[in-house]
């Protein structure tokens with residue numbers, strides 16, 4: 179990284195003596211000013227402004243931030259759509275791109291005429307619980323006639339504790355969040371259901387039985403770890419590597435295979451789960467367009483879905499992006515929706531198509547799709 | 552007429568969906584942000600109605616920069632930039648940490664800018680600014696008096712000069728006003 183010019187740091191110092199360390203971290207004066215404003219506002223809530231304690235607190239937070247600690251861990255929250263989600267070290271910070279996909283999915287479903295009166299939604303790898311919380315908030319606020327029953331699953335007890343604490347916090351302020359209809363459960367979603375020996379860490383199937391949860395789920399969402407070991411070193415920022423849990427980002431190494439296969443390791447099991455629980459609509463987050471296409475191909479191979487789409491970061495925006503050559507040349511390409519980087523894969527089948535406002539599925543839809551391309 | 556290709560049909564269906572549900576009703580139907588935009592009732596009577604900007608007239612950009620997103624980076628920026636296509640006005644908002652909130656704020660700021668252009672002296676912002684400058688001149692006098700008294704108290708109590716740089720009035724005001732050197736945005740008053 180190039181060094182920042184001294185003049186910039188001087189300019190920053192003239193504005194506020196706490197600004198230069200933040201400028202070094204953000205590499206941008208405006209961004210640093212924003213962060214300082216938010217940190218100061220946070221300090222204001224913890225101590226009396228202009229007191230010694232306040233000064234010390236703010237100084238300490240700026241120091242933490244200058245080591246690369248994510249602002250969200252220092253402030254203790256991050257915004258996810260309209261919701262302010264609690265964050266803690268040890269649990270991945272929710273990303274805005276995830277919120278955009280989840281919001282868009284909820285918006286598509288809002289207008290469905292034939293949703294079941296209780297919609298079952300499963301979120302695998304739930305982390306802070308941000309996905310089911312936002313999904314219920316968005317859908318139930320618009321559709322009071324639909325009960326949105328959500329189950330979030332994670333392997334990490336730290337994550338599950340935080341998810342439950344987020345539920346307790348948000349149920350107080352958000353009328354569309356219904357605590358009775360929001361559950362969190364521990365399971366290892368990579369564990370094959372068959373060779374499951376009863377243990378502390380059950381497979382998803384065993385955990386569903388154990389906790390007397392339904393076997394059938396209408397909607398499956400997941401933002402699983404999807405970064406390959408080499409991409410972890412090459413493409414993640416230092417703040418991510420240094421402070422966020424690797425368990426949440428990189429599928430564990432014992433899974434084997436090439437580097438790319440390791441990055442993709444969760445998707446085969448997620449697809450199998452989608453079929454097992456009979457999900458009608460499925461949304462998986464991915465790292466980029468290449469991974470999206472790989473996952474879409476895997477999904478097509480299952481023959482279980484009537485429709486497959488790839489969504490970009492902002493699925494609600496017009497597509498101004500060029501599709502890279504290697505993908506557009508691929509004759510079996512999938513519809514790519516929105517603007518930004520490739521971000522998620524949407525699958526639907528049976529009645530799911532009509533929930534989403536898609537053309538009704540026909541026998542052999544996929545073949546027709548290819549012919550007309 | 553030959554049937555439309557599948558992809559085109561899908562896209563048309565989607566445009567119909569998007570324009571119906573994702574934007575217009577979400578932002579325009581929402582009540583204004585109370586904390587920042589509350590207008591005293593007396594003033595509200597003199598104001599023309601707020602200019603509503605249609606989402607079809609806007610190009611929205613989240614200024615995410617290039618490079619990867621998702622799990623690979625944890626951004627703290629939630630900046631939103633809007634371009635009003637008919638007039639070319641651009642506003643940017645990074646007031647809050649919440650992108651949804653910034654989107655709403657940006658739309659209101661844009662509405663004000665367009666209105667200023669259309670109504671000039673009769674626009675809400677101009678009326679409010681006139682009202683504010685009247686009030687401010689009297690409030691400023693009071694505030695200066697109070698600050699002086701506070702400062703004297705503090706010095707008397709500590710009996711020494713702090714080695715931390717005291718935050719001067721001017722500086723702290725800049726921090727509250729935000730966005731230095733960014734003429735396009737300002738904290739709406």
Ligand SMILES: C[S@@+](CC[C@H](N)C(=O)[O-])C[C@H]1O[C@@H](n2cnc3c(N)ncnc32)[C@H](O)[C@@H]1O
Pocket residue numbers: 270271272273276302303304305306307308309331332333334337365366367368369401402403404425426427622
């Ligand atoms: C990328 S994070 C996603 C968190 C959250 N859904 C979000 O979008 O912010 C992935 C999550 O998967 C969990 N996880 C990792 N391996 C798992 C496994 N084998 N079974 C279940 N959850 C797992 C991690 O604990 C982490 O919380």
